[in-house]
Amino acid sequence: MIKIMWLIDWTESRFKKGQFAFDLAVAVIIVSFILYFGLTTVAEIHNSSKNSLEEQILFNKILAAADYLVKEGAVETKEIFQGSKAIYHHQLTSFSFSKVDKNELKDKLQLKEIYIDFCPIEGCSNISIDSICVNRIILFEGDNSILRVCGK
Amino acid sequence: MKRGLMSFESVFSLAILIIFISSLSILKPNYLDTSLYEYQLLNDILEITEKNSGIERLSNGDITVILEMQEIAQKQGYCLDITLELIDRTIPNMEDEFIIINQTLYIELTFPSLCEERVNKVSTTRTIPAYLGEIIVLEAKMWKQ
Secondary structure (H helix, E strand, C coil): HHHHHHHHHHHHHHHHHHHHHHHHHHHHHHEEEEEEHHHHHHHHHHHHHHHHHHHHHHHHHHHHHHHHHHHHCCEEEEEEEEEEEEEEEEEEEHHHHCCCHHHHHHHHHCCEEEEEEECCCCCCCCCCCCCCCEEEEEEECCCCEEEEEEEE | CHHHHHHHHHHHHHHHHHHHHHHHHHHCCCCCCCCHHHHHHHHEEEHHHHHCCCCHHHCCCHHHHHHHHHHHHCCCCCCEEEEEEEEEEEEEECCCCCCEEEEEEEEEECCCCCCCCCCCCCEEEEEECCCCCEEEEEEEEEEEE
């Protein structure tokens, strides 16, 4: 009788131990899945915010380049007195634009490529290069025009 | 055993919730902050209007200047609301000389754009002296179409 009781007790304890191990295994698998998806999600978020930040930085650089061109770099100037000159911002001509050194601008802003052109006020045609563009409204040779600055 | 199961479930639910919320932030599109660019564009419109003798035309009552400004903004994909305040503090005296007196002529004109209004707007105000004693206060609001 005692032997039978011992056998029942032994079987129950073995069963309980096995159930615990199975639960643990399931939990480990689930936790691993959660960890995997969690880490993947975090990596995705990181990549996404990194790309977004890089795009914003590029946009700001092009914005700065366009602002410089419209206010100083490519505008008409006139010498008034010795050493002092009047700057006519937003007023561009072919001659004033010819003074712009694109390569210097590109190097200063650490851009791979810079593209500057003029379009009619009605709008610009699509540009082939994959880049971010900024349009500024200016007076080119006295007419309302758009100065387009693109970069990547 | 039951208590352990409960804590496992709560941790599991929390993890699922965190993953769900994180996924939502991935789905959110990344917008470029273009507010500075929009502000510059608005100032460009005002600037070229001033340089194209727009103020003289406005002083002479030619409001087509406003329509031209709105058209330029529209071509760039924006809507433009203009409010003009014309303040004239000069009245000629008997000797046809212009003197500034305390009387003020004040006219406010609003030229709303025909677009649907949006929340994100950029605005600027310019106070421009026109003729003797005449001041034009131009308030412009611009937003994406």
